[in-house]
Amino acid sequence: MKETWMRKFALIWAGQFISLISSSAVNFAIIIWLSIETGSAETLAFAAIAALLPQAIIGPFAGVYIDRWDRKKTMIFSDAFVALCTAFMALNFYMGNQSLFFIYIMLGLRSVGSAFHMPAMQAAIPMLAPKDQLLRIAGINQIIQSVSSIAGPALGALLIGLFSIGNVLLFDIIGAVFAITSLLFVYIPNPEKAPDDDSSKLAKVWKDLRIGIVEVFRDKGITWMFIYSIIATFCILPVSVLFPLLTLNHFNGGKFEMSIIEIVWGVGMLIGGGLIGIIKPTVRKIIFINIMHIVLGLTFTISGILPTDAFILFTVLTVIGGAAASIYNANFVAIIQEEIDPSKMGRVFSMFYSIAIIPSMIGLLSTGFVADNIGVNLTFIILGAVISFVGIISFFTPSLMQLGKK
Structure with missing residues (x-):
């Protein structure tokens, strides 16, 4: 049993680690590009709003659906959706279109995907590991995120110095492919769904809030x-x-x-x-x-x-x-x-x-x-x-x- 859950997490962590580093690198590369190209605090503020606001607004609502959907599929489709948005951004740069409005839209859509991915990941952990290992897993997750926040900017600065911003964005797609592939080899059980009328979903969210x-x-x-x-x-x-x-x-x-x-x-x-x-x-x-x-x-x-x-x-x-x-x-x-x-x-x-x-x-x-x-x-x-x-x-x-x- 111990070897089974540890092997599952080793696969998940391997994919997520590569995905987190690539996302951190690309996010920082976008910040560098916006800072150098515009030199505007207002532009950076709009970019941050686009990347954070959708996730903050729909986060509590997303949780209701995550508890009803297959969590493995939710993570896979969320990663794929974020990668698709990144691909559209890269294509936009290749075509010579550097519209800030389009960048804001894509950052906002990436935020929507993240609003579903991370809660689904956190909700899946108790279904995979023994209760007495949850704190240990949380600690390892924190280490992975901290290392990503350190290595990501360094990699992002290196990439933006070597490649165009369009090519740098492709690294985020590569990271998403690794994350999705690792999930394909892991079985994640779902909890039994409580009997609940679908029409009451939004009402339940407001009640919970x-x-x-x-x-x-x-x-x-x-x-x-x-x-x-x-x-x-x-x-x-x-x-x-x-x-x-x-x-x-x-x-x-x-x-x-x-x-x-x-x-x-x-x-x-x-x-x-x-x-x-x-x-x-x-x-x-x-x-x-x-x-x-x-x-x-x-x-x-x-x-x-x-x-x-x-x-x-x-x-x-x-x-x-x-x-x-x-x-x-x-x-x-x-x-x-x-x-x-x-x-x-x-x-x-x-x-x-x-x-x-x-x-x-x-x-x-x-x-x-x-x-x-x-x-x-x-x-x-x-x-x-x-x-x-x-x-x-x-x-x-x-x-x-x-x-x-x-």
Whole structure:
């Protein structure tokens, strides 16, 4: 039995690892191309909105259908759909058409495919492995994603330097082929479907979302943690999109420097995750969350203040920021797992993702306009200061500071 499930995951991981690295490389190559070709923060903001918004909107609804469909086929068709969108983008470049609107549309459609793929993958894992191995599998998945976030940008920078953007996009299709092929050799059972009238699907989704909202508002501490996290995400997401432009415009970097910054952010996240896994701190998790808000905000603000010849210090600050983000995420998830009813936890997480991302789209849109008019570095300073301020006022919110005292 042990050899059977391990062999299945070895096949799945092999395909997914290649697919994740190729997707990460292509995504970063697109960012480099947009940054160099347009030099516009607003263009990068629109691209980020196109890549995130569809997934945030349809994510909770997609879960309802994923639970009813064959999960293996869902993953295969999702990968194939994303690859098809990428192929259309590549064909568009080959024909000499560099329409930004078409790129936004394709990025949005790729996001739709991702909205079905990742939840189907997560939902399939418990059907393949013993319960006592789920934490171990989750850890390996995290390592694969972290390595992809480090190796992908490096590969993307190399590819965009060697090939045209149209040829670079083909690597994403190759990765999808590996992922689909690996799934073909694995049998994934599906859970028994609960008797449910198809006409009630959407009503059930809205009911589940309402239950998640009620669960969050049941505890004032959790409510404030969500509010502060949403405000911070409103600022963090635009800053993450502007990193390439800060490297290009303020520190006078190029493709190599842009890839370095993406890589060291991933290294920082690995360091932060490793520290959380090795050290068992006695400090309460909510205190860690507040401190990480302050630290992350300071790394952004100081990065905007640095002189143009301080790229090395900018790199160090990016590592610290990645570590702070990783430590924050780990403690945020742990508090939700400790405080929320397990039967409602999935709905709470999906609701938070949608509620946090959708307002951030407004932040992205306005930040693109602001950054193009006042400068990327000043945008970093302002948004970083807001994030740090969130961490400071969190210490003065009594109900929030009660979390974890039970």
